[in-house]
Structures are given as structure tokens and as C-alpha cells.
Amino acid sequence: MRLDPARVQQLQAAAEAENRTLTNYVETALLRDLANREETSRVITMRAAPGAAATIDPRDVTRGSDESDTAYARRQAVLTELWSIPDSD
Amino acid sequence: MPPGAFVRVLFPTHEKPRRPGLLHIGYVLGSTTKDALLAYTTSQPWASGVPLPAGARLFDFDEAAALNQSRPFILRLDILAKLPLNADWFPHIHTPDQGVIAVAPARLRDEISDLAMHLVRRHRALIQMRGA
Numbered sequence A: 001m002r003l004d005p006a007r008v009q010q011l012q013a014a015a016e017a018e019n020r021t022l023t024n025y026v027e028t029a030l031l032r033d034l035a036n037r038e039e040t041s042r043v044i045t046m047r048a049a050p051g052a053a054a055t056i057d058p059r060d061v062t063r064g065s066d067e068s069d070t071a072y073a074r075r076q077a078v079l080t081e082l083w084s085i086p087d088s089d
Numbered sequence B: 001m002p003p004g005a006f007v008r009v010l011f012p013t014h015e016k017p018r019r020p021g022l023l024h025i026g027y028v029l030g031s032t033t034k035d036a037l038l039a040y041t042t043s044q045p046w047a048s049g050v051p052l053p054a055g056a057r058l059f060d061f062d063e064a065a066a067l068n069q070s071r072p073f074i075l076r077l078d079i080l081a082k083l084p085l086n087a088d089w090f091p092h093i094h095t096p097d098q099g100v101i102a103v104a105p106a107r108l109r110d111e112i113s114d115l116a117m118h119l120v121r122r123h124r125a126l127i128q129m130r131g132a
Helices: A005-017 A022-042 A069-083 B061-066 B106-130
Strands: A045-048 B005-010 B023-031 B035-042 B056-059 B073-084 B100-103
Touching: A005 A022, A069 B023, A069 B035, A069 B106, B005 B035, B023 B073, B023 B106, B056 B106, B073 B106
Parallel strands: A045 B073
Antiparallel strands: B005 B023, B005 B100, B023 B035, B035 B073, B056 B073
16 A cells, blocks of 8 residues: 555554554554445444344334324334344344 | 333444443334334534435434433434343333433424435335345
């Protein structure tokens, strides 16, 4: 990798401030950038805990005490669809 | 757990997506008797010049205060978690308030549902484009 010497000095200083080698600092920055791009391209990132249901029946959605029929129906629809999105990781 | 609740939750992180993470405030999109679907919130300032993701809803100081939160925050409907309703994930679930800080009023819940539906359509379109 070829970089401007002034830029290398900046990176070196940033790495030293975090007690890391320049290689480790650059590698971490690249991996973080890749993770951000991946997350952005997904639109929705889903994290599913072990044991949580993979899908739900709309009838099982808990209704809010002050929720109108229309609002509940709309939320049932969106929730069922969101819930069906598999784990992203 | 009431829909529209802002609740204390150990929201899973990117690094350890299947384990309880740091204590955050999550937004309850909905739940069953066993599990809940939550959206991530953060009060970390957003970097200037970086556009907000499609699923982000910014709450300014006044809106945050109305929801019993001391700082402006961002609700990220694009970062979700399906979590069992137990103390492993919701450390205050057995207290009287269950860790619920505030419940969004009906109008705000509707706005968030609409935003979530918009995201679902984008997500579906992206999946179709990729042929997955």
C-alpha cells in the first residue's frame, strides 16, 4: 500500500495514541468501513437472540391498551413482516 | 411489554450479535407473550456531513424530554433485534416499571409504524433486485 508520507505520519500518531501498531490500526479501520458498508447496503440489520421465535403469527401480537383497530392491524402487518427477516450476522 | 415503549435493554452489538450487549434504551415495535422486536436508539452525536440512514428518526431535545430522556437521540429502525422477554436481555423486567422509561403516544407510534413499513418495502425491493 502506497500512502503520502504526511498521511502516514498522521496515521502513525493516531495508532500510537491508541497503543496500536500502524498495521493493526489500518486493518481495523478497513474492517470497520466494510462492516458499515455492509450494514448500509442491507437496509435492515436484524440481530436475533438464541431462543427468540423466527416468525410470529399476527394474532399473537400484543395489542396496546389505547390502540385503534386500524393502528393495530397496520402494526400487526409490519411487525409480522419485520419479524420474518432472518438474522443478518 | 407495551408497544411503543422505550425500555432499558442489553441490545446486542455488531461484534456479539447473539449475546446481551451494553445497556441501551430500545424502542418496542411490538411483542408477543414470549419475545419482543426492538429498534436501537443512540444518543451519540451523528457525524456532521454524513446523511442519516433511511430508518433513522431524530428526536430533538424537546421530543426527548417528553419521553423522559435527558438528551436528544436517534431511533434506528434499520437496526433491529428479536429478543426473548427475560432478565438476560431486559435487566429490569422484574421491577414494577419493567425498565420502561416512557411509552410513545399513539400519533408517534403511528409515525414510527409508517416509517417501518417504508423500510420493509425498501428491504423487499432490495431482496428482489438481488434475486435472493
